[in-house]
Each structure stands twice: as C-alpha cells, then as structure tokens.
Amino acid sequence: MKNLQVAVTDYGFPNLDQEKNILTPLGFEFVTGQCKTGAEVAELCRDADAILTQWAPVTADAIEELNNCKIIVRYGIGVDNVDVEAAKRKGIPVVNIPDYAVQEVADHTLSLLLSIVRKIPQVIEQVRSGVWEIAPCRPIMGLQNKVIGVAGFGNISKAVVKRAQAFGLAAIGYDPFVEEGVFKQLGVEKVDWQTLFSRSDILSVHLPLTEQTKHILGADAFRLMKKTSFLVNTSRGGTIDTAALIDALTGGEIAGAALDVLEHEPISPESPLLRMDHCIVTSHCAWYSENALLRLQEYAALEIKRLFTGESPLHVVNGVGK
Known part of the structure; x- marks a missing residue:
C-alpha cells in the first residue's frame, strides 16, 4: 500500500x-518546494493527496494536472493565490485558516x-x-x-x-453578509457603504480580495471621506487602488493612511507612500507572533487530518464537500 503524499x-x-x-x-510522506509558477506547482503536486500552500500560484492549469488531490489548504486567511473555482470544478475543497492570528492582526491594527493618529513615527x-x-506635530486628533x-x-x-x-471610539460597520443583530450585540451601528466613508474618522479595512472588492477603495471612496480621517488596512492590499490613495494623500483628501498590506508586495523603494510623513507602511506582518506561527502550521495540518480521518474540514471556502 502506497503512502499518502502531502505536497x-x-x-x-x-x-x-x-x-x-x-x-x-x-x-503521509512530505514533498516540498518553493514554487514560484503554476508549472512548478503542477510538477511538485501532480501525485499529491493533499496540498499545503502559502504564496505559490495554484493556478487552474496546475489544478487540472492533479491526479490524486483531495484537499488544498492555504496557510492563511486569503485564498487569492488559489483558483478556487478550478478546484471546485475538480471536486477539491479549498480550505483556509481564518482563526490562527485574529488577536495579532487586531493588535497590529490598533498599533x-x-x-x-498620534503621529508617533514623526x-x-x-x-x-x-x-x-x-x-x-500639531494637530493631533483625540480619539x-x-x-x-x-x-x-x-x-x-x-x-x-x-x-x-x-x-x-464609537463604532460603525458595513458588511452585507452579516445581520444587523450581530452588529448590535457588539455595540456597532450597521451602515451603508457611503455612510461608512462619510462618517468614519478612522476607516479600518477587513475585506477579502475578490473580483468584487478589488480596488473597491478608490477615488470615489476617498472623496466621500473626511479630510481629517485616517485609513488603516490590514486585510488585502488589492482592495485599495494604490494610485488613487497616493492622489488622496497628496491632495489632502484624507489625513493619513497606515498600511500593512499593499497591492504589490514588497513595496517599491521608489513608492511615494514611503516618502509621506502621513503614511505608515509595515511589511505584511500583522499576522505574526511566534505563537501565531505555530498555530498556523498546526491548524493547517489538522484540516488535512480531519479529511483523512473521516471528519469534515472546518473552513472550506469553495463549497466542496459541505
């Protein structure tokens, strides 16, 4: 009997x-790589029974080459490096790990x-x-x-x-997929998209990157914001139109931005964002603590274990097997 293989x-x-x-x-036996292309993913994973992936492009072409795969697990929350629809067509569940660094990302967001707001770096x-x-560094806004x-x-x-x-801080929020009662339980007022921008003194972005959310924060959104307001993003860089953000910061449409995620990473040393006093950029590290690192690896492996011991994975994102 051949051993199972995880790639x-x-x-x-x-x-x-x-x-x-x-x-x-x-x-399980392990085969490992540091794949940079879909072709490399296909070559490594062709006969794998399960796949663990961090940043490599698990493309539709790569998925089509899979012979035995029963599950693809993404180390992390976002799954934009995996063609989830191609996996669905092939009957392969795509699983993420949404709960390994909730507190770390929240801590980094507040940091x-x-x-x-307090202009600490300056x-x-x-x-x-x-x-x-x-x-x-006047003026500094009180919270x-x-x-x-x-x-x-x-x-x-x-x-x-x-x-x-x-x-x-008082809290308002927008999410069309969450009932108003859930907002109320946490003392948050549910508002529409336009009101979110027009009323927020600080706008914190917590959106996945999809076709619908790509560049959802663009010139129109920034024009709705107060000139005294701040933008914080610890979710997905592609939700923000970078060029529009640079224009908004340069033109004084918003007071500042703090970003842990960028549309293109790593950020270019020539980016205007790095030369602005009213913009802070960190290196997609909000998720990180030593504890979170270990949880991420453990939780990802446990999802594979669940499937191969007769249980259902906890966090399937493409509906396969639900």
Whole structure:
C-alpha cells in the first residue's frame, strides 16, 4: 500500500515539524518546494493527496494536472493565490485558516491606528533629531467620541472594534453578509457603504480580495471621506487602488493612511507612500507572533487530518464537500 503524499508548494517557516508530527502518523510522506509558477506547482503536486500552500500560484492549469488531490489548504486567511473555482470544478475543497492570528492582526491594527493618529513615527524622528516639543506635530486628533468604521465584520474586525471601543471610539460597520443583530450585540451601528466613508474618522479595512472588492477603495471612496480621517488596512492590499490613495494623500483628501498590506508586495523603494510623513507602511506582518506561527502550521495540518480521518474540514471556502 502506497503512502499518502502531502505536497508543500512553498513556505517561510523555519521547519515543518508541526505538520509532520500531525500527518506522518497517518502515513503521509512530505514533498516540498518553493514554487514560484503554476508549472512548478503542477510538477511538485501532480501525485499529491493533499496540498499545503502559502504564496505559490495554484493556478487552474496546475489544478487540472492533479491526479490524486483531495484537499488544498492555504496557510492563511486569503485564498487569492488559489483558483478556487478550478478546484471546485475538480471536486477539491479549498480550505483556509481564518482563526490562527485574529488577536495579532487586531493588535497590529490598533498599533497602526494609534501610530498614525498620534503621529508617533514623526514624533520619534523629531526627538532623535534633537527637537523636544510637548505638543509636537500639531494637530493631533483625540480619539474620544470619534468614530471608527469597519469595512467587513468578520472575526478580526470584531476584535478590532472591541479594542477601539476601549479607547472611547464609537463604532460603525458595513458588511452585507452579516445581520444587523450581530452588529448590535457588539455595540456597532450597521451602515451603508457611503455612510461608512462619510462618517468614519478612522476607516479600518477587513475585506477579502475578490473580483468584487478589488480596488473597491478608490477615488470615489476617498472623496466621500473626511479630510481629517485616517485609513488603516490590514486585510488585502488589492482592495485599495494604490494610485488613487497616493492622489488622496497628496491632495489632502484624507489625513493619513497606515498600511500593512499593499497591492504589490514588497513595496517599491521608489513608492511615494514611503516618502509621506502621513503614511505608515509595515511589511505584511500583522499576522505574526511566534505563537501565531505555530498555530498556523498546526491548524493547517489538522484540516488535512480531519479529511483523512473521516471528519469534515472546518473552513472550506469553495463549497466542496459541505
């Protein structure tokens, strides 16, 4: 009887000990790569029974080449590197891991929010250069009774709202897939898309990247925002039209932006965003803590274990097997 095979298309972890501890006792052998193209994915994964993938492009052509695959698991929340419809046509469930770093991303969101509103980087730079002011970088907005608006109302968004409310912020939110009662339970007012932009003093983005959400935050959206408002994005960079954001920041349509995700990563050293005092960029690291890293690997392997021990995966995103 041949062993089962799990193919790991690519990974940035120090090792795969977590996955091996869970799957090797089930008879899995590991094949690993650092695939950059769909062709490389197809070559590595052709005979795999299960696939773990982080950033590699699991394209429709690659999926068509799969002979034995029963499940594709994405290390992370977004699945935009996997052609989920192609997998669905082939009857392969695509699974994500939405719950491994909820608290870390929420913490990072609030860190960015506080840094951009309180102008922490600018103040630090002033102090380092010998400028000591007890009311620096004026004006700085107080948070009490200001409004945080959340675009999307999933687990991370809810965790962000809970933290923001502790700072005295009122919360509004938009998510057409969530009932108004769910918003009310957390003290959040459900609003429409236009109201979200026009009322928010801080807009925090928590959207997946889909055909519908790509560039959903563009010139029209920024024109609706207050000139004193701030934008924070820790979800998917492609939800924001980068050129439109640069124009909005340059033209003073919004007061600032704090971004952990970019439309194109890594960000170009020549990007105007890196030369703006009122823009903070971090390196898609909101998810990271050592604990979250281990949880991500463990939870991904457990999804494969569930399927191959007769259970259903917890987080199928393309409806296969539900």
